[in-house]
Amino acid sequence: MYRLMIVDDEYEIRNGLRSYFPWDHVGFEVAADFGSAAEALAYLREQPVDAVMTDVRMPDMDGLEMIRAIRRRGLNMPIVVVSGYREFDYAQQAMACGVRHYVVKPTRTQNLIDVFTQVRKELDEAAAPLRSAQPERQGADGADVVRRIQQYIAIHVQDATLASIADYVRMNPYYLSSFYHQQTGEKLSDYLFGVRMQRAGQLLRETDERIAQIAQEVGYTTSNSFSRGFSQYYGMTPREYRTMNGEVKR
Numbered sequence: 001m002y003r004l005m006i007v008d009d010e011y012e013i014r015n016g017l018r019s020y021f022p023w024d025h026v027g028f029e030v031a032a033d034f035g036s037a038a039e040a041l042a043y044l045r046e047q048p049v050d051a052v053m054t055d056v057r058m059p060d061m062d063g064l065e066m067i068r069a070i071r072r073r074g075l076n077m078p079i080v081v082v083s084g085y086r087e088f089d090y091a092q093q094a095m096a097c098g099v100r101h102y103v104v105k106p107t108r109t110q111n112l113i114d115v116f117t118q119v120r121k122e123l124d125e126a127a128a129p130l131r132s133a134q135p136e137r138q139g140a141d142g143a144d145v146v147r148r149i150q151q152y153i154a155i156h157v158q159d160a161t162l163a164s165i166a167d168y169v170r171m172n173p174y175y176l177s178s179f180y181h182q183q184t185g186e187k188l189s190d191y192l193f194g195v196r197m198q199r200a201g202q203l204l205r206e207t208d209e210r211i212a213q214i215a216q217e218v219g220y221t222t223s224n225s226f227s228r229g230f231s232q233y234y235g236m237t238p239r240e241y242r243t244m245n246g247e248v249k250r
Helices: 011-020 037-046 063-072 090-095 109-133 139-155 164-170 173-184 186-208 211-217 222-232 238-243
Strands: 002-006 027-034 051-054 079-083 100-105
Touching: 002 011, 002 037, 002 063, 002 173, 011 027, 011 139, 027 037, 037 051, 037 063, 037 164, 037 222, 051 063, 063 079, 063 090, 079 090, 079 109, 090 100, 100 109, 139 164, 139 173, 139 186, 164 173, 164 186, 173 186, 186 211, 186 222, 186 238, 211 222
Parallel strands: 002 027, 002 051, 051 079, 079 100
Antiparallel strands: none
16 A cells, blocks of 8 residues: 555545545555644655645645645655646646646545546556666665665664655665565564654653653654654653653653
8 A cells, every 4th residue: 555645724624535535445545644734744754655635725834835845855756736726827836846636626536536546556657667677685685775774764863764765775765665665574664663762762761851852853843743653652651651761851
């Protein structure tokens, strides 16, 4: 399954898309959904996705600004723009950012099925030439690449991204995710998340740094997103973890 992120400031639309659209039938899973572009960009810094579906008009930052920010980071995943605005200017600006799919609200289920079937085909085709163009990197060579990936993450835990890791090992980001999973049986995003949480646990145990500072040191832009991730990993909040492992520091 390819990982999809949905960005739309209307909760009913996000919830409907996430809960009722047959994503598994077109080869996708909704990895995350957000009501603001800023939250979505923060998530992309921490977790890779294969495709993005976004509205245009949002209160803090519009979808086109978000798309430009994504492209500046070197992320070239397919992006589907869904908007209630028919102005040709929006479509032109989206296409200038490499967006090939622009859907006008309200859209029918079959229309979205057709669009994401095409997006999946694009992702499949991008991965297939890469596999044929690059050596399979099995055995010792594959193990060496995995080791280099893990070393890079250990050193760059604060700012490691799918794009930066791929650049370091000279792989396409799409191929890198599937390669790492084939080699280790673990998703690269899960490994990165685990390293960040283990480092956070160490800092909570061994230093008196504020929780907000620790969040930044392990790659999170907000304390709230860090606390959610930490609670998911450890089953308790960072403050509870610090209490259980010694005197609460500040």
